[in-house]
Amino acid sequence: MTEFQLIDRIRARAPTRDDVLLGIGDDAALLRVPAGRDLVVATDTLNAGVHFPDATAPADIGWKALAVNLSDLAAMGAQPAWCTLSLSLPEADMAWLDAFLDGFLELAALHRVALVGGDTTRGPLSVCVTAHGLVQPGLAMRRDGARAGDEVWVTGTLGDAAGALALLQRAGAVVAPVCEAAPMLPVARSGAQTVPPALRARLDRPQPRVAAGLALAGLARAAIDVSDGLLADLGHVACASRVAIEVDVAALPCSDALAEAFPDEDQRRTMQATGGDDYELCFAAAPGARDAVRAALADARMAGTVIARCTEGGGVRAHLADGSAWSPPRSGHEHFVVESRAGD
Amino acid sequence: MTEFQLIDRIRARAPTRDDVLLGIGDDAALLRVPAGRDLVVATDTLNAGVHFPDATAPADIGWKALAVNLSDLAAMGAQPAWCTLSLSLPEADMAWLDAFLDGFLELAALHRVALVGGDTTRGPLSVCVTAHGLVQPGLAMRRDGARAGDEVWVTGTLGDAAGALALLQRAGAVVAPVCEAAPMLPVARSGAQTVPPALRARLDRPQPRVAAGLALAGLARAAIDVSDGLLADLGHVACASRVAIEVDVAALPCSDALAEAFPDEDQRRTMQATGGDDYELCFAAAPGARDAVRAALADARMAGTVIARCTEGGGVRAHLADGSAWSPPRSGHEHFVVESRAGD
Numbered sequence: 259m260t261e262f263q264l265i266d267r268i269r270a271r272a273p274t275r276d277d278v279l280l281g282i283g284d285d286a287a288l289l290r291v292p293a294g295r296d297l298v299v300a301t302d303t304l305n306a307g308v309h310f311p312d313a314t315a316p317a318d319i320g321w322k323a324l325a326v327n328l329s330d331l332a333a334m335g336a337q338p339a340w341c342t343l344s345l346s347l348p349e350a351d352m353a354w355l356d357a358f359l360d361g362f363l364e365l366a367a368l369h370r371v372a373l374v375g376g377d378t379t380r381g382p383l384s385v386c387v388t389a390h391g392l393v394q395p396g397l398a399m400r401r402d403g404a405r406a407g408d409e410v411w412v413t414g415t416l417g418d419a420a421g422a423l424a425l426l427q428r429a430g431a432v433v434a435p436v437c438e439a440a441p442m443l444p445v446a447r448s449g450a451q452t453v454p455p456a457l458r459a460r461l462d463r464p465q466p467r468v469a470a471g472l473a474l475a476g477l478a479r480a481a482i483d484v485s486d487g488l489l490a491d492l493g494h495v496a497c498a499s500r501v502a503i504e505v506d507v508a509a510l511p512c513s514d515a516l517a518e519a520f521p522d523e524d525q526r527r528t529m530q531a532t533g534g535d536d537y538e539l540c541f542a543a544a545p546g547a548r549d550a551v552r553a554a555l556a557d558a559r560m561a562g563t564v565i566a567r568c569t570e571g572g573g574v575r576a577h578l579a580d581g582s583a584w585s586p587p588r589s590g591h592e593h594f595v596v597e598s599r600a601g602d
Numbered sequence: 603m604t605e606f607q608l609i610d611r612i613r614a615r616a617p618t619r620d621d622v623l624l625g626i627g628d629d630a631a632l633l634r635v636p637a638g639r640d641l642v643v644a645t646d647t648l649n650a651g652v653h654f655p656d657a658t659a660p661a662d663i664g665w666k667a668l669a670v671n672l673s674d675l676a677a678m679g680a681q682p683a684w685c686t687l688s689l690s691l692p693e694a695d696m697a698w699l700d701a702f703l704d705g706f707l708e709l710a711a712l713h714r715v716a717l718v719g720g721d722t723t724r725g726p727l728s729v730c731v732t733a734h735g736l737v738q739p740g741l742a743m744r745r746d747g748a749r750a751g752d753e754v755w756v757t758g759t760l761g762d763a764a765g766a767l768a769l770l771q772r773a774g775a776v777v778a779p780v781c782e783a784a785p786m787l788p789v790a791r792s793g794a795q796t797v798p799p800a801l802r803a804r805l806d807r808p809q810p811r812v813a814a815g816l817a818l819a820g821l822a823r824a825a826i827d828v829s830d831g832l833l834a835d836l837g838h839v840a841c842a843s844r845v846a847i848e849v850d851v852a853a854l855p856c857s858d859a860l861a862e863a864f865p866d867e868d869q870r871r872t873m874q875a876t877g878g879d880d881y882e883l884c885f886a887a888a889p890g891a892r893d894a895v896r897a898a899l900a901d902a903r904m905a906g907t908v909i910a911r912c913t914e915g916g917g918v919r920a921h922l923a924d925g926s927a928w929s930p931p932r933s934g935h936e937h938f939v940v941e942s943r944a945g946d
Binding site: 303377 | 674
């Protein structure tokens with residue numbers, strides 16, 4: 259098994275499109291951007307043990323690696339078009355690769371995304387995807403367009419992925435893979451049985467809200483996808499838009515599965531407000547656009563909930579229904595939190 | 603030190619361009635592709651200990667991570683425009699990041715490449731870059747256009763990077779980093795002193811042949827950059843173009859530094875023919891285009907040498923000046939060479 263054989267395998271299974279003039283197998287891909295469209299580019303890496311539990315099934319890793327990037331395109335209101343895949347693997351394992359591609363290509367097919375290039379290298383398991391989308395000039399949803407008075411919406415429900423992860427951690431399935439030599443085998447199956455499938459699916463198979471993003475482009479003033487945790491992500495919007503955002507944590511939409519698995523309200527709210535990995539869209543729109551937003555979301559078959567308001571000022575504040583302040587035990591997801599050192 | 607602080611640091615130092623409508627700091631970058639240009643996309647990951655010695659200086663890692671991608675664009679005849687950077691680091695180290703950016707951004711500035719997005723994550727040291735370039739429709743140099751009768755050229759000289767690596771290995775500087783906890787410190791300095799600077803520069807600071815690629819677009823019938831090793835890369839061209847390629851190994855251009863460091867001719871030829879990491883352009887052109895090729899290369903201030911001929915058939919064969927066959931001890935660079943197992 260060689261690197262070239264892995265690439266041949268990926269090439270044989272990779273979907274293409276008419277606007278791909280040259281796909282996998284040359285020094286670079288050659289792509290035709292249609293006239294009257296701007297290019298939207300997102301890139302995200304998933305590392306084993308950091309972005310997904312070591313025990314995650316390869317097909318789920320494949321799905322998620324593409325999903326998190328399509329979610330970024332969705333948050334811009336872009337139509338996905340092409341992607342590249344850079345895959346670092348501890349060893350050349352065709353069975354693993356095929357399972358990985360099953361998930362990756364299943365999602366790619368759903369959104370008509372062509373896999374146009376990439377590389378495979380030896381190294382600790384890591385997946386870097388760059389996704390390309392197209393948007394009409396002037397319609398992209400940025401983070402910096404929210405204004406005081408805007409309502410802040412979120413699609414779907416929040417906290418399911420964090421709930422699934424918490425249950426996996428509680429079952430000991432995440433921290434200690436049974437077999438170090440084959441970390442990608444589904445060693446978490448016993449733990450997995452303690453996680454309701456509806457929650458587990460949100461962790462392993464996030465659905466990028468592409469249709470909602472397309473429907474909202476030109477309607478929402480600012481948007482972001484919820485990946486780091488709602489409050490942290492709203493912090494990015496508040497900072498970029500120079501507004502304050504007042505979040506009603508009692509309004510955060512919650513799935514039945516999450517409510518059932520976590521009866522404690524404050525624990526649940528913490529997951530919803532700070533857990534991350536939701537991949538819902540969070541966006542600001544004028545109150546006058548409320549009906550248009552509802553209609554757009556209905557077209558995209560997505561629920562939408564107003565969870566916050568933009569006001570003059572800066573920062574993000576969370577409050578309960580009675581107006582009293584609410585604080586999570588931690589705020590947002592950070593890959594690095596280390597001591598600052600002399601010289602830094 | 604947090605992930606967001608690292609991103610802020612990168613953002614503060616990242617160069618931009620007028621065609622970048624939105625760069626680092628949103629869910630995705632927003633880019634304007636000029637009318638009448640196709641998009642060229644290359645992506646390559648460098649992993650510590652696989653693609654560069656653990657002891658490589660961070661600035662050299664930064665330079666090389668971008669260089670290998672710009673080299674792919676050059677091989678297509680594309681003008682580089684934008685890139686994304688996905689950086690996995692064992693810890694959030696601002697001093698390391700700044701040194702890395704010194705090299706990365708030095709090369710980006712040379713080619714007016716804007717850094718428009720990416721991410722930073724915790725994980726074993728790994729750098730994934732996606733580079734975007736622009737090319738006139740129909741002018742991109744592919745691997746599949748070579749024809750029987752074509753001459754095969756290479757820019758510059760071959761084997762210097764392989765020679766540097768061999769000298770580092772001989773000095774024991776590559777296999778055994780002194781300090782595992784700080785693998786990126788320049789622990790190879792004692793070994794490095796045994797490597798002539800001219801060779802070391804080819805390993806650590808490869809120069810993507812962007813100007814040569816632009817000058818050759820429309821003139822060369824097929825092109826590839828020499829990264830896996832000349833014979834392996836010519837194999838890709840032979841396969842894609844359905845021609846045989848007869849290589850005169852005695853004609854392979856050799857630097858004075860390499861000739862001095864490796865007096866043994868066969869050892870040197872092996873490095874030149876199979877060592878890889880050269881990042882020269884190798885291209886096929888009609889014999890009638892010889893003068894035009896020389897003029898184009900002169901414009902790009904690059905030397906060029908005819909090293910092979912395309913003939914009917916398939917595969918790559920190497921011969922000496924007297925026509926006798928020449929075989930290297932190994933052929934090309936493979937990241938994975940493992941035993942095939944039952945079920946694969």
